[in-house]
Amino acid sequence: MATDSWALAVDEQEAAAETLNKLVLKEDDEPPKSESNSLNGAGDAGNTEKTNGDSDEKTEDDDKEDKAAQSLLNKLIRNNLVNTTHQVEVLQRDPNSPLYSVKSFEELRLKPQLLQGVYAMGFNRPSKIQENALPMMLAEPPQNLIAQSQSGTGKTAAFVLAMLSRVNPANTYPQCLCLSPTYELALQTGKVIEQMGKYYPELKLAYAVRGNKLERGHKISEQIVIGTPGTVLDWCSKLRFIDPKKIKVFVLDEADVMIATQGHQDQSIRIQRMLPRDCQMLLFSATFEESVWRFAQKVVPEPNIIKLKREEETLDTIKQYYVLCNNREEKFKALCNIYGSITIAQAMIFCHTRKTASWLAGELSNEGHQVALLSGEMVVEQRAAVIDRFREGKEKVLVTTNVCARGIDVEQVSVVINFDLPVDKDGNPDNETYLHRIGRTGRFGKRGLAINMIDSKHSMNILQRIQQHFNKKIEKLDTDDIDELEKIAN
């Protein structure tokens, strides 16, 4: 497979990782000034953020959850399938055809070159979504599919295998079309296609992304095209680089991220309408809110449906406490007392604004802690590099804002501190974020500790509402009482 275009993306990532040292606070470093960092997020959907002077008010864009950036971040920090348990729900279009499930890649009857590609990637067995979706995607006649499964469960590998199984390398025109929400995500998926298709030397991949300018009248000979909706639409219509009538497989990846970007929904639908009736339509998404569902049904006629549900997260193995303080200096003192009394393998500390996070990281660093700071103004590659270092244990404390709370699996984290409680944009408790934040300490049944810092009547009220929501007592902790601190450590 052609690899030139991908090599460029790898270089970009490595260059980004090199800037890491500026962003990880060592004992002698000054905390970075958030004003001096620029944010480019993830291409099309990148954020633009303003600083907010000396005030600690949250700006509108501060911590804005950028779905595309979060998805890219998850991909960059993930080095293997996330280990979670899933229940599967399959709705088949034809109830009479029993869904056969496969337990090995051999049972999928993949072409030998693909099997070689799969094993070369280090996959031994199909994941749940692969086991369920692949037999449907590879069935004859081809069937349409809408599939939902959490981030990192193997969706990309599943549809890449489907595309590679259907393509005929002897025909030198586009046969598979894959839409990604951003340039960077398209490159990530392209990388998987390159790796899996490694044993098909005659197979070629084209990137329909901004900046890839082709001469008018050019006809694309690559069999697979991956790109963003705007450019793909131009290539199929105005520029006629692709003949949409010859497309056999149409994949719409990350549908939830796609619809979060203005215009992508309409462009995707316009592309879909140009495809032949018998083209196989596949749509994947990590989440399935109503809006995603409506979009999926517009794009995929007569679909089979697969949904995977993660088992409920619980707070059962996590001890939760709160500490009463009057201001952020007192919160910091309480934090130092906690650190002085109990041994903490690794901790994550969540702040409401990046300004507080930056201040706190600086203070902790002055106290001699090895601190990593993660916040929304960093480019995604920089965030991934910071998380990687933390996972490797190079820093023991990670100070972060909400933007990075999801999708990070760090097994060694034994304590989570909510320096500020999570609230939504209206100032109400954000229970879901609370669960995500502190849920990471009690993974796989291990015991964890969560400490909430309270500095006002308002935050006490938020805490009480969180307590009611989960119906779980959050106990008071006096951080000046060393005996009490030692007790919780045991």
Ligand SMILES: Nc1ncnc2c1ncn2[C@@H]1O[C@H](COP(=O)(O)OP(=O)(O)OP(=O)(O)O)[C@@H](O)[C@H]1O
């Ligand atoms: N069968 C498998 N065995 C082992 N590892 C796998 C398998 N399938 C995928 N992986 C690996 O697991 C990770 C996640 O897979 P993948 O990117 O396909 O998930 P995804 O569901 O598409 O994620 P996202 O929602 O972020 O797009 C990747 O590093 C991939 O190489």
